[in-house]
């Protein structure tokens with residue numbers, strides 16, 4: 001941490017700060033310039049935070065030099081992590097395809113979507129039983145009945161399941177069915193929910209809040225990590241901008257930026273960011289090109305009948321084309337493994 005003193009700060013102001021820091025167990029290094037004095041602090045930053053340094057007399061600015069998120073930061077964990085979901089790795093050296101319906105609607109629709117996903121080389125099945133819809137009149141998901149359908153489809157296909165939880169009270173229930181819990185963009189800063197999923201012992205996919213900075217996203221991940229769960233996969237799913245041609249704007253730079261700041265795997269959701277079927281393939285290409293550790297894709301056997309997000313759902317042929325791109329691009333970029341299922345599909 002660095003304190004920049006105001007030009008008018010007095011010798012006493014500086015001495016007071018040094019005393020306060022020393023009393024808190026830290027060390028203060030004073031560097032006097034011609035116009036300004038800078039004080040470098042060494043010690044427990046969390047403890048300094050409680051000192052309210054910014055409001056002390058003579059202080060112009062207080063700057064952190066280390067990341068405010070500790071557990072998910074790469075500072076103390078330089079190696080990038082791999083998260084395993086029901087045995088399926090997500091992380092460096094591989095590219096994981098997660099696919100499935102936006103929402104679980106019927107056993108038949110979920111099974112057909114899962115079979116499509118598996119045939120294309122997906123190794124994880126996505127599907128929402130609890131849907132956080134913008135409108136209260138829109139389909140809200142089947143709830144526990146949807147979880148039961150997902151579990152049956154996992155038995156039938158062998159694909160581990162990723163499903164969203166929207167309420168802290170449902171975390172234990174959803175975790176009893178799911179292999180990975182998804183936190184959606186609308187709940188990405190619901191801190192009670194983040195803490196609840198942090199304590200339940202299942203891997204978590206944390207979508208980026210549509211209005212969240214990368215730092216806020218990583219701080220949200222820190223809430224989960226702080227409860228002892230470091231099996232977190234970050235998912236860039238587009239952010240709110242002034243652009244209306246797409247549902248959200250995929251922030252491709254967030255992938256390498258987040259991977260540089262955090263050791264956690266980072267994947268991309270091209271379906272929810274663009275919100276349009278014709279954009280899913282180009283955005284997947286972009287995601288893989290910037291080093292995404294995987295993608296999560298909406299598929300539906302009959303998109304025109306979908307109860308949720310039909311316009312972005314891929315059908316069989318589109319998904320196979322997308323999987324072909326996911327096989328061909330990574331080796332060109334020096335990524336060797338694309339996962340056995342994808343390689344042999």
Ligand code: PEP
Pocket residue numbers: 102128132164183184185186207237269272
């Ligand atoms: C979803 O993946 O089903 C979903 C609702 O995504 P998001 O939270 O990114 O909108």
Ligand code: MN
Pocket residue numbers: 102103272298308309
């Ligand atoms: Mn959706």
